[in-house]
Amino acid sequence: MSIILRLDRVMADRKMSLNELAEQVGISNVNLSNLKTGKVKAVRFSTLDSICRVLKCQPGDILEYRDDDE
DSSP states (O other): OOEEEOHHHHHHHTTOOHHHHHHHHTSOHHHHHHHHTTOOSOOOHHHHHHHHHHHTOOHHHHEEEOOTTO
16 A cells, blocks of 8 residues: 555654543544554544644644555
């Protein structure tokens, strides 16, 4: 996949645990873990909005595009 999730890096920078972020965002630990490890095919804008609000970051801090040809 060409989109890489960098949620783990942003969480580490903010010293926030998976459980703490899941609680503040309002999603389950399992769903957030799947998002963090890149096991999802899609993310809702409302979820992305909540994650960015809690982590005080931009969507581009979490999502990265990488050309598969590189």
